[in-house]
Amino acid sequence: MKKIIELKNITKSFDGQVVLDNINLDIYDNEFLTLLGPSGCGKTTTLRLIAGFESPDVGDIVFLGEKINHVPPYKRNVNTVFQRYALFPHLNVFENVAFPLREKRVAKGEIETKVREMLALVALTGFEKRSVTSLSGGQQQRVAIARALVSSPRVLLLDEPLAALDLKLRKDMQQELKKIQKATGITFVFVTHDQEEALSMSDTVVVMSEGRIQQIGTPIDIYNEPENAFVADFIGESNIVDGIMLEDRKVSFSGHVFDCVDEGFGHREPVDVVVRPEDVDIVPAEKGMLRGVVTSDTFLGVHYEIIVDIDGFKWMIQTTDFTDVDEHIGLYIEPDAIHIMRKSEYSGLFGDYSSYSMEMDEIGVLEEEALEEVLEETEVPHGE
Amino acid sequence: MGNKNSSVRSLRLIQRLCLAPYSVWAALFIIVPLIFVAYYAFTDNQFHFTLENVKRFFTATSSVSDASGTREVRTYLLIFMRSLKLALISTLICLITGYPAAYIISKSSARTQKIMITLIMIPMWMNFLIRTYAWMTILQDTGILNGFISLLGLRPVHIIGTEAAVVIGMVYDYFPYMILPIYSVMAKMDSKLLEAARDLGCNSFGVLHRVIWPLSLPGVFSGITMVLVPSISTFYISQKLGNGKFYLIGDAIEGQYVANNLHFAAAIAFILMVILLACMAVMQRAANRRAAV
Secondary structure (H helix, E strand, C coil), X not given: CCEEEEEEEEEEEECCEEEEEEEEEEEECCCEEEEECCCCCCHHHHHHHHHCCCCCCEEEEEECCEECCCCCHHHCCEEEECCCCCCCCCCEHHHHHHHHHHHCCCCHHHHHHHHHHHHHHCCCCCCCCCEHHHCCHHHHHHHHHHHHHCCCCCEEEEECCCCCCCHHHHHHHHHHHHHHHHHHCCEEEEEECCHHHHHHHCCEEEEEECCEEEEEECHHHHHHCCCCHHHHHHCCCCEEEEEXXXXXXXXXXXXXXXXXXXCCCCCCEEEEEEEXXXXXXXXXXXXXXXXXXXXXXXXXXXXXXXXXXXXXEEEEEEECCCCCCCCEEEEEECXXXXXXXXXXXXXXXXXXXXXXXXXXXXXXXXXXXXXXXXXXXXXXXXXX | CHHHHHHHHHHHHHHHHHHXXXXXXXXXXXXXXXXXHXXXXXXXXXXXXXXXXXXXXXXXXXXXXXXXXXXXXXXXXXXXXXXXXXXXXXXXXXXXXXXXXXHHHHHCCHHHHHHHHXXXXXXHHCCHHHHHHHHHHHHCCCCHHHHHHHHCCCCCXXXXXXXXXXXXXXXXXXXXXXXXXXXXXXXXXXXXXXXXXXXXXXXXXXXXXXXXXXXXXXXXXHHHHHXXXXXXXXXXXXXXXXXXXXXXXXXXXXXXXXXXXXXXXHHHHHHHHHHHHXXXXXXXXHXXXXXXX
């Protein structure tokens, strides 16, 4: 596969605050790559560096083998779909899409053909003369995509493009974006804080936190083989407990020795052990590898989500079996359901559900979104 | 339910009460005087209906002699055209200097913006007459400007009593009315739009030409209106800085008024107002059409 963009040792700070800390990332031709992380992790700054709105303090941005650190945005063969679309309110739908072509002085007939082609691609045929301010959020989104694609860039950058849409529309647009990417063969670099979105759309997911890349991999790798506690916790639900690697394929945690499939750790090396809530089987207490007491039980339709207290550490388990609160149950874990991670700075911060409640989680999400908005407004320095 | 209705009703009442002082003010000092102007414009001294005053504006002649001889001219049309010319020149100068200034201010830091806008507004807090007198002392043949020029060893310039002096006075007085509306439109402009334009292939000139300029047009139009209208009808500046040599339409109104020709003064004022309103309507339509595209 051909590398289109390489980020090499990139560091960037604003007002003395390090936003990106030694980022290395290769982006390949034709792939759908997602930068995933919580607000303030540096994903948007990474995107702005590729677009040319910022330049790195240290390191190089390489585009098709050429260093482009200081090439201005208008000379880069890269276009952006902005978070709030940034459509030109003084131009109608047709003229918004035609904007980059007019700048390149493309012949009139060709503009007509290309714009209509693009509007057909995003299912907006017949909207040519409409004012962009009269469109719904989803329609504005499509115009923004058509406008960014019409001049056939090598790379399309999408900055949380679905964040402002409601859930149903967001799901539709996810499918549609994926389809457009396949149809055009253009490399997409997509920024989001929504892990589900990242997993469902991407070829490659780049998980970021605190200005550093935590893991790069396919959605399946990222989910099944998280590199550290941050990734394990950020992608889906995880029980993360302290363990000790006894030998290859043998790990001890919660007072029991388990068979597992991981090897290559040191003798008696302390590790983080990840067990996904859906990978635990509930068995009668006397037959369990681990024993615990059910402390809460929530029916979620497809399954129950229960919290089990095992020697003071609370596990989350998703099961289709009904259990009562205060019931003593046993847990059975298959060797391949256990994933071993090396200790990291994130060890001990995640993966315990003792303070967990669904309500809290939702409030957390809302707060994060509100914070995100505030950050976005302040992140970009005003003016140049 | 009943509670809600009554609270809505009392809110409306409060709104109306808040509006009342302005409504009374507007009726007394805007509507009634306008009716009087129109009434006087179309009546004679005995308050009988007449079109004489209006006719006089378009037909009155006087003879002018200059180097090429003596000519008959239509007095008030000539004065009107002269006013229009000076007002247009002043407006153009305000626009050409004010537009880039507004742009630069809107791009600077919040602190600088505040300081710059205050500096622009401070002269507006001083009395108009005092400002004009200040320009008299600056521009006089033996004034501050010429004192400075002769200090540099250059030949003094004669400005006072020329059209240039009148234009300088108008530009100085009305410049804030140009820069403020343009600045306020630019300050509100979404910086993402400018980024989008650069992203889509525009260099700095392209961004200015294709995004900033069209989006700032509403500010430009209101700036033009706010400078053109007062400068076309000014009389004091031309009297003081033009030494009374450039009789403008405002001077004509004042002159007729002082000479107690209230009906003709009203007619000139009325015609001027109609012409200005027509101009503004045309500009507004142009602005709306731009906005609608």
